[in-house]
Amino acid sequence: MRAGPLAPIRVTLTSVQPGRLTPALFGIGTVEARRSVLVGPTLAGRVRSVRVEVGDTVQAGQWLAEMDPVDLEERRLAVEASIARAGSTLAAAQAQGRDMLARRELAAMNARRNTDLAAQNFISAGALEARLQELASAEAALGAAEANLSAAQHDLQRLAAERAGLLQQRASLRLTAPMDAVVTSRDAEPGSTVIAGQAVLRLIAPDSLWVRVRLDQARSAGLAVGLPAQIALRSQPGAALxxxxxxxxxxxDSVTEERMALVAFDPLPSGVSVGDLAEVTLSLPAASDALLVPNAAIVQVQGRTGVWQLDGDALRFVALRLGQASLDGQVQVLDGLRAGDRIVVHSEKALNSHSRLQVVDSLAGPQP
Structure with a gap:
């Protein structure tokens, strides 16, 4: 009855006491860059040169790399020649239009003169009809000249747009930095062929580092924007940031049952690198006075959460309604216990209402 399977189960007890805890959340995270940019071409091609190395600090607009233009220069020269030819065609169409306009005016004057003469019976009706036909032909020729002039103008506009597109395509082959940044990766070397959108360089803004923290969903109550945080980097274990x-x-994350939060530095320290592991403690507003129990005393019995209470010599399970918890292992009790109640904190074995108990100060000591 004192040793073996029928021996009393050694347990440690504590009394429920009122108090006020400072709740906090704890999580592990990694340092990331809020603004990260992949620099690459908009068209497939071959890398001609890369002018920066990993770790270099670059300024906005700085020339970083260049793609091989292949035949863009020859195509530009061809378009320039076509523009010159279109300009000559436009000049010819304008001259033709002026000639046709003069011919129509002459034909109009002859038609008016012959109309007056025909009204006085000085010329025949056939002569008048010939002059009117000349006027109609001159007007048709003027319309054709105006149409040729409009076509020449549109052709010149089309060629100018093609030249602008080639110049823009040529400019896009020179890869520049979109912002002040640090080069973190060089993914292509000169001579490499890349597709449209493939990264040649990777950049991050060094002033945009923050920590992506993962927090247990079950303990994330109170998580909100603006909560103060204490950050301990693995690379700087002695510094509290x-x-x-x-x-x-x-x-x-439904698989790991975690919530994600992004924690910014106040201010950003020096020597922080992307990928650093960090331990983050978030301070929640102080809770009101309540009964406190150790987290180690809380157990699950038949789907209910509670503690084992020792009432005299009787052991019974008490279901509890719990509140916030602190990082030092204290949990608020909202309902189920009173101040002074004795509860089991640790036990050698799983308990039930018929268990025989031996109260000790610590389970680590030798058995009597």
């Missing part, structure tokens, strides 16, 4: 929650992701 300040920060705040800049964003709470709207999508959680």
């Amino acid at each position: 300040r920060g705040h929650v800049a964003r709470v992701e709207a999508v959680s």
